[in-house]
Amino acid sequence: MDRVFVTGSAGFIGFHLSRLLLEEGHAVHGYDGMTDYYDVALKRDRHALLHRHDGFAATEAMLEDAAALDAAIDAFAPDVIVHLAAQAGVRYSLENPRAYVEANVVGTFNVMEAARRRKVRHLLIASTSSVYGANEEMPFRETDKADTPLTIYAATKKATEAMSHAYAHLHDLPTTLFRFFTVYGPWGRPDMAPILFASAIAAGRPINVFNHGEMYRDFTYVDDLVRAIRLLIDVPPVRPASPAEVPAGDSLSPVAPWRVVNIGNSDKVRLTDFIDAIEEHMELKAVRNLLPIQPGDVPATWADATLLQRLTGYRPQTGFRDGVARFVAWYRDYYGR
Structure with missing residues (x-):
């Protein structure tokens, strides 16, 4: 059984991954700053469920606090670090860009330094499809250029990709x-579309539908996502002996034990169809406020998950209608609406 250090363990994805690892019998140490970007009570409820497992412990501190992070990692002595903590939210990055640089760039640097010092077997870091930016050819492939980020959020994530490549090359850090x-899914963030939509529909408030509903997203159910991460833990990249050894279509670096992998459902879904599914399971109709596309938004995202399947034998497969049904059931239970 592995000892896995998970940053952002009280967050949406970190909670689900930690729970999966604990159910498999791994020891997990969570690290979370409990920031008030959204309701801290939701984060504490997630952590409370994790604390029911004997194999879970946690540290509450910020990523930018290098001393606290180092102390927690040294005390736990992990085999693997999964770095999920970040300042999230594309639209909030328009209002408070400095928070993204501090958390996503400085915080990630601190994690990489600790991973280098501890010589962990595998460091895994969350990036985002937003790094594809203004790319128009879809589905997005890991080998596509990603040099046109449209928000500071995307730019900070692209920066962490570049920094981590340098560390992998210099320190042979897989x-x-x-x-x-x-x-999306149960225990999601309140600032994300599914809860914003469900809350407004339940209260009879209008929902904002950008680009007049002509938005397409590769909706990925959270259980599928964390299953993919779990499988990738067991596939650390190996530095190739020469560039010629990098398989076609693989994002493996020719000079480092480093790789980037899409995790998506490989299916673009129209936003209005997603809203229709929420309406169906809530048995309520939404009042739709149709608006232009917002700065930094893109009209469509769509993943090519071929590399994920090649590496792990797995690809996300939960259809959005089934996923929305599970999300709405949790929403009603948790919020009592």
Whole structure:
């Protein structure tokens, strides 16, 4: 059984991954700053469920606090670090860009330094599909250029990809980045579309539908996402002997034990169809406020998950209608609406 250090363990994805690892019998140490970007009570409820497992412990501190992070990692002595903590939210990055640089760049640097010092077997870091930016050819492939980020959020994530490659090359640190697509499901963030939509529909408030509903997203159910991360833990990249040894279509670096992997459902879903599914399971109709596309938004995202399947034998497969049904059931139970 592995000892896995998970940053952002009280967050949406970190909670689900930690729970999966604990159910498999691994020891997990969580690290979370419990920031008030959204309701801290939700984060504490997630951690409370994790604390029911004997194999879980946690430290509450910020990523930018290098001394606290080092102390927690040294005390736990992990085999693997999964770095999921970040300042999230594309739209909030328009209002408070400095928070993204501090958490996503400085915080990730601190994690990489600790991983280098501890010589962990595998460092895994969350990136985002937002790094594809203005790319228009879809589905997005890991080998596509990703040089046109449209928000500071995307730019900071692209920066962490570049920094981690340098660390992998310089220190022979096996590192996997994963680019998440639109993740949803139970215990989701209140600032994300599914809860914003469900809350407004339950209260009879209008919902904002950008680009007049002509938005397409690769909606990925959270259980599928964390299953993919769990399988990638066991596939640390190996530095190739020569560039010629990098398989076609693989994002493996020719000069480092480093790889980036898409995790998505490989299916673009129209936003209005996703809203229709929420309406169906809530048995309520939404009042739709149709708006233009927002700065930094892109009209569509769509993952090519071929590399994930090649590496792990797995690819996300939960259809959005089934996923929405599970999300709405949790929403009603948790919020009592």
